[in-house]
Amino acid sequence: MSEAAFRRADILIPRTGDMEDWSVIACDQFTSEPAYWDRVDARAAGKLSTYHMILPEAYLGNISPLEMADTANAAMRRCLEANVFEELPASYVYVERHVTGGIRRGLVGALDLDAYDYSPQSRSPVRASERTVADRLPPRMKIRENAPLELPHIMVLIDDPDRSIVEPLGARTHSMRKLYDFDLMEGGGHIAGWQLSGADADAVDAAFEKLARREVQIVIGDGNHSLAAAKELWNRLKAALTPEEAAVHPARYALVELNNVYDPGIAFEPIHRAVFGVDPDKLLEVLKEKLVIPDGREIQYAVGGEVRGTLRIRGRSFGGMIEILESSLEEYAAMSDGGDVDYIHDEESLLKLTQEPGTVGFLLPAMDKSDLFRTVIADGVFPKKSFSIGHARDKRYYLECRKIK
Secondary structure, eight states: OOOOSEEOEEEEEEOOSOHHHHOOBOTTSSTTOHHHHHHHHHHHTTSOOGGGGSOOGGGTTTSOHHHHHHHHHHHHHHHHHTTOEEEEEEEEEEEEEEETTEEEEEEEEEEEGGGEEOSTTOOSSEEOSBOOOGGGHHHHHHHHHTOSEEOOOOEEEEOOTTOOSSGGGGGGGGGSEEEEEEEOTTTOOEEEEEEEOHHHHHHHHHHHHHHTTSSOOEEEEEOHHHHHHHHHHHHHHHTTSOHHHHHHOGGGEEEEEEEETTOTTOOEEEOEEEEESSOHHHHHHHHHHHTEEEEEEEEEEEETTEEEEEEEEOOSSHHHHHHHHHHHHHHHHHHSTTOEEEEESOHHHHHHHTTSTTOEEEEOOOOOTHHHHHHHHHHOSBOTTSEEESOGGGSOBOOOBEEOO
């Protein structure tokens, strides 16, 4: 059997002329902006839309996960009963998505959950990029547990500096069947997709077989917790199956979009740290004494609304440096009455926050793309909130589906 962790799938595409209403952004985006999801809710009312088959996390405080899961699962069953989907057997879908940084090229296919382990010191071919928070799994598990379908917002990454697998497909779209081509709702940019099968898919299969010889084939970029939930449910199900049944069961796989970390459309955005309720001078003094070394990795710190200096923090990898900094900030905040650490995406927002007394900000540098696999191999997973792939509206939208029952 193939050792490749990524392979073709029987992919479902909706038979609808209104793909813009069908496709909605990942459920874990705009969680603090319910107005965004209220607009999507109004737009999707009475229409064929993936919105009815997901669990927007912005609403988790108002509706129980069980109720949302039951509603979503019922919508999936209605789509199957109404023969909404066309199935693309043993195929990939090549995707071109217009994002803030240009065009992001991806390949939708099936990830083998038996090749994936999200534990911090995993030695598996497929590894998480960030630490998994156990409390975030139950809602995701609840919606998948009885679902007849899966809808992917998970993005996974390969290390292909020569851009030899995904990127060349863009020059061969003339020989592929175009599946969709439309503007995504709510400013999500433009997306187009083509079916990849036959000889073109054979060439991709061969490339992934070569990738299978590496220690790490794939690192999860976005959707770590959704994939971890799928893994946990598969482990439960697999325990009741024979080896022969487990080998072919559809729940062994998760539909994902695969991208090359070196694709120009993949951008790593830093997530900065703000520490509130502390004495900035004392905190900086502690960090300089404990963490700073002459050849450390450089970060800036800000107080009073402006950058005041630079620290060189130790760490054998980029993620290792963040882990050391993070643990020191949390330890110091815990010792301070009212101290707290928060995660800030925008540099301007961070500087504004540091105008408040008792606040110090740490501006993390943008991660070099080569640091992703280096960190995962050297130090395991990144700490939480280490980086973001692109802006919020650049995240994956639900579009393709697959049967998992």
